[in-house]
Amino acid sequence: MVTRPQVQAVYPSPSPDPEIAANAHSHPSQSFSDKVLQSEERLISRELKVKHGGQGRFVRIVEVSARDGLQNLHGPAVPTEVKRELVERLLDAGLRNIEVGSFVRGDWVPQMADTPKLLPTLPPLTGQNLPLPQGPPSPPSSRPESPSASSSTISSSPPLGVDFNTLRHKLDTTLLPPQAGEVHYPVLVPNMRGFDNLIKLQQEWSAKGGGPLTDEIAVFVSATEAFSQANNHAPLEKILSSLPPVINKALSLGLRVRGYVSCVITCPYSGPTEPQDVVAVAQRLLDMGCYEISLGDTTGEGDPASWARLWAATRDSGVDMSRVACHDTFSLALSSLCTLLPEGLCSIDSSLAGLGGCPYSPGATGNVPTEDVVYTLHKLGYETGVDLDKLVEAGNWLASTLGVRNESRVGRAIWARRVARERAAQQQQRAQASGAGVAGKEGTKGVLEDTEDGM
Numbered sequence: 001m002v003t004r005p006q007v008q009a010v011y012p013s014p015s016p017d018p019e020i021a022a023n024a025h026s027h028p029s030q031s032f033s034d035k036v037l038q039s040e041e042r043l044i045s046r047e048l049k050v051k052h053g054g055q056g057r058f059v060r061i062v063e064v065s066a067r068d069g070l071q072n073l074h075g076p077a078v079p080t081e082v083k084r085e086l087v088e089r090l091l092d093a094g095l096r097n098i099e100v101g102s103f104v105r106g107d108w109v110p111q112m113a114d115t116p117k118l119l120p121t122l123p124p125l126t127g128q129n130l131p132l133p134q135g136p137p138s139p140p141s142s143r144p145e146s147p148s149a150s151s152s153t154i155s156s157s158p159p160l161g162v163d164f165n166t167l168r169h170k171l172d173t174t175l176l177p178p179q180a181g182e183v184h185y186p187v188l189v190p191n192m193r194g195f196d197n198l199i200k201l202q203q204e205w206s207a208k209g210g211g212p213l214t215d216e217i218a219v220f221v222s223a224t225e226a227f228s229q230a231n232n233h234a235p236l237e238k239i240l241s242s243l244p245p246v247i248n249k250a251l252s253l254g255l256r257v258r259g260y261v262s263c264v265i266t267c268p269y270s271g272p273t274e275p276q277d278v279v280a281v282a283q284r285l286l287d288m289g290c291y292e293i294s295l296g297d298t299t300g301e302g303d304p305a306s307w308a309r310l311w312a313a314t315r316d317s318g319v320d321m322s323r324v325a326c327h328d329t330f331s332l333a334l335s336s337l338c339t340l341l342p343e344g345l346c347s348i349d350s351s352l353a354g355l356g357g358c359p360y361s362p363g364a365t366g367n368v369p370t371e372d373v374v375y376t377l378h379k380l381g382y383e384t385g386v387d388l389d390k391l392v393e394a395g396n397w398l399a400s401t402l403g404v405r406n407e408s409r410v411g412r413a414i415w416a417r418r419v420a421r422e423r424a425a426q427q428q429q430r431a432q433a434s435g436a437g438v439a440g441k442e443g444t445k446g447v448l449e450d451t452e453d454g455m
């Protein structure tokens with residue numbers, strides 16, 4: 001019998017900079033953002049508009065902070081309202097594939113127990129043609145709207161009241177494929193019981209006139225026997241043979257099914273994983289009807305060499321498995337991703353502010369921070385459809401709200417610069433108001449130079 005491991009909180013809870021915290025709590029469409037929008041200095045990512053290497057190729061981000069990020073947090077349950085705002089902020093930043101929760105046992109993973117409560121509160125799925133941050137207005141959705149649509153409709157007005165078309169920061173949308181605008185809210189489903197709970201919820205919601213709550217489930221399997229026992233509480237073969245009815249039922253109801261394979265590089269209990277074991281499990285999931293497989297480095301021990309080895313094995317199998325979920329435990333996630341990008345990596349699972357970990361992989365940190373991934377991709381000339389500035393705002397808001405450290409170095413750096421600029425602008429205003437314009441300008445110059453030089 002496998003007992004639930006005692007895992008210490010992964011994140012310390014430092015007191016965030018009060019000024020940063022105050023700004024992080026402000027609504028993105030409110031004064032701080034407005035001021036920044038007016039500032040020529042807003043676009044810290046302006047220098048990213050290079051086109052080399054990636055040649056503008058679109059790389060999809062699957063954002064997992066609301067599920068993988070929160071599932072491991074100890075202490076009081078994160079309020080459903082915070083999760084809802086998180087999803088809205090992610091949508092506002094341009095993310096479209098947002099994993100929002102799990103239908104697992106609430107007593108095993110308490111932070112996911114409110115998933116049935118959360119789903120009906122989210123901006124309704126609009127299916128096709130949700131406007132990208134910079135895209136043209138979309139036609140009205142033909143799908144039925146949820147009862148909450150009047151207060152939270154994203155097809156006609158974006159969730160945070162931001163008119164995307166007025167944003168000065170324009171991403172190069174000409175390079176984004178049409179499906180980049182589609183919203184998906186995948187939810188983790190371990191077994192038929194979990195799937196039945198989802199369907200029951202949908203039926204109750206539909207009876208009230210609500211629309212689809214999700215169009216995607218994700219099933220998860222380990223590449224190793226030991227992790228299957230720890231995570232799914234059953235032997236690997238038993239889990240694999242239990243999934244076809246779940247997947248068939250989901251497909252028959254029009255849901256798409258994503259497959260996760262965990263521990264693709266190493267297992268916290270059995271050591272290095274053989275690439276052929278990963279390929280064998282992934283192949284079974286694909287044969288069952290999963291539309292894609294996310295290869296999960298659960299322990300975060302992957303490096304460019306081990307990923308290259310696995311990549312070669314998946315390629316030799318003749319099956320496309322070019323989607324990965326790297327935890328960043330040993331800080332090599334970005335290096336690994338950069339190695340895989342020229343090899344055809346097309347989708348990356350990542351977590352806002354690097355939030356997360358796995359309850360069954362002691363010491364593992366969260367998925368690689370989304371801010372760091374987006375920054376790197378844009379820098380290398382790939383497109384994501386994501387507004388880095390808004391993402392950074394969301395990451396700082398999330399870390400501050402939860403009282404945890406923001407694990408995104410990009411997020412911290414960009415936010416610090418913005419705070420410094422804001423401070424400088426305030427100093428300048430004060431100096432001008434007091435009639436000391438020249439002195440004020442000199443003071444501002446000093447603040448900006450200090451900040452940029454210091455990073």
Ligand SMILES: CC(C)(COP(=O)([O-])OP(=O)([O-])OC[C@H]1O[C@@H](n2cnc3c(N)ncnc32)[C@H](O)[C@@H]1OP(=O)([O-])[O-])[C@@H](O)C(=O)NCCC(=O)NCCSC(=O)C[C@@](C)(O)CC(=O)[O-]
Pocket residue numbers: 068071102103104105106108109188190191193194195197220231232233234260261262263296297298325358359
């Ligand atoms: C897998 C289970 C559900 C099996 O749970 P179990 O207890 O082994 O299931 P069981 O079949 O023995 O049933 C025992 C009781 O649980 C109930 N039950 C059974 N299933 C469910 C369900 N779905 N929801 C609610 N209740 C459920 C079931 O109905 C029964 O209740 P009773 O009849 O005695 O009253 C459990 O072990 C569990 O919840 N584990 C947590 C797994 C988890 O969430 N892990 C973290 C996510 S995976 C991950 O993070 C890795 C990933 C995906 O991110 C990739 C990567 O980065 O590596």
